[in-house]
Amino acid sequence: RKEVEQDPGPFNVPEGATVAFNCTYSNSASQSFFWYRQDCRKEPKLLMSVYSSGNEDGRFTAQLNRASQYISLLIRDSKLSDSATYLCVVASGGSNYKLTFGKGTLLTVNP
Amino acid sequence: NAGVTQTPKFRVLKTGQSMTLLCAQDMNHEYMYWYRQDPGMGLRLIHYSVGEGTTAKGEVPDGYNVSRLKKQNFLLGLESAAPSQTSVYFCASSYWGQGTTEAFFGQGTRLTVV
Numbered sequence: 001r002k003e004v005e006q007d008p009g010p011f012n013v014p015e016g017a018t019v020a021f022n023c024t025y026s027n028s029a030s031q032s033f034f035w036y037r038q039d040c041r042k043e044p045k046l047l048m049s050v051y052s053s054g055n056e057d058g059r060f061t062a063q064l065n066r067a068s069q070y071i072s073l074l075i076r077d078s079k080l081s082d083s084a085t086y087l088c089v090v091a092s093g094g095s096n097y098k099l100t101f102g103k104g105t106l107l108t109v110n111p
Numbered sequence: 112n113a114g115v116t117q118t119p120k121f122r123v124l125k126t127g128q129s130m131t132l133l134c135a136q137d138m139n140h141e142y143m144y145w146y147r148q149d150p151g152m153g154l155r156l157i158h159y160s161v162g163e164g165t166t167a168k169g170e171v172p173d174g175y176n177v178s179r180l181k182k183q184n185f186l187l188g189l190e191s192a193a194p195s196q197t198s199v200y201f202c203a204s205s206y207w208g209q210g211t212t213e214a215f216f217g218q219g220t221r222l223t224v225v
Contacts, residue, residue, distance in 0.1 A: 032212065043201055043216035044154070087154070091212070097142060097161065098169065099203075099214055103153035 003027060006088050006102035014110050017078050021105050023071040023088030032091040033064055035073045037084045038104065044087055047073075078109045113137050117202050117217035124192040124224045132187040132220050134202030142205045143185035144169075144214070145177060147198040154201065160185055192224045 006023045013019050021035075033050035048055065050062040050071055061074040071088055088102035118133045134143065144159040146169075156169030160179040174196060176188045185204075189196060199221050205214040 034213075041219075043218050045216070046213045049213075089214075097205075097212075098156060098159050099144065099205075100156065100170075101146070101154040103151070 003100045004088055004090050004102040006086075007105050008103070009105035009107070011105060011107045012110060013078055013107070015078060015080060017109070018074065018076050019078055019107060020075075021073040021086050021088070021107075023073075023102055025069050025071070025088075025090045025100075027090070027092050028066075028069060030069075030090045030092040031094075031097075033071050034089040034091070034099075035060075035062055035071075036087040036089050036101075038087055039084050044101075047086070075107075078107075080109050080111060083107055083109045115202055115204055115215050115217040117200075117220050119220060120218065121221045122223070124189075124222065126193060126224060128192050129188070129190050130192065130222075131189075132200055132202075132222075134185045134187070134204075134217055136183055136185075136204040136215070138204060138215065139182070140204035140206055140215075141182075142214075143179065144203045144205075145175070145185065145187045146201045146203065147171065147196075148201060148219075149198050157187065157200075192222075194224045196222065197224045198222060 035047040036044040037047045038044040050064045054063045059076045063072045085104040087104045115136045145157040146154040158177040163182040178186045202217040203214045205212045
């Protein structure tokens with residue numbers, strides 16, 4: 001089982017749609033969880049951290065279920081500018097802290 | 112407001128040539144990472160460093176070497192380039208890795224080995 005697995009996608013949705021991304025991780029000792037966004041031919045950038053209690057940032061909601069080792073990202077009222085690849089990222093390792101990325105899911109929001 | 116700077120941005124190498132990719136960060140971060148990104152494979156960790164003078168292997172270290180002689184710099188070396196090393200290379204840095212630590216990425220180096 002890969003360390004971090006995401007929906008393979010791609011997702012094509014109309015403007016205004018709600019879209020959900022799912023991610024699972026294999027290391028139960030993982031410490032921190034994130035969603036990153038990567039635009040075409042650009043570097044990844046942090047979208048939001050993911051907390052056990054769930055967290056929301058405007059149209060974006062992230063959830064973490066440690067028991068199921070599952071992370072999700074929900075985008076409501078999607079915009080054209082949301083088109084990008086979304087990367088699930090898991091941090092682990094204690095003092096040898098490192099980030100492991102999922103392969104990413106490409107989202108295209110259509111007018 | 113530099114953040115993480117990678118040099119060079121683009122490079123074409125012939126098989127067997129060597130080169131060094133430079134990553135510099137001005138945020139006083141302890142942790143630095145080198146990733147490669149290939150179509151369908153996502154970002155894969157090559158090597159990383161948890162502090163000045165330390166390095167560790169990641170998921171795909173073969174064919175690469177690294178050095179972290181200064182806290183702000185993390186160098187990635189290819190001793191004898193192979194076509195399989197054609198990729199986009201990203202460097203990243205982060206604070207001491209506890210809690211919800213953000214990693215900042217450089218703009219990437221597009222390397223082609225012919």
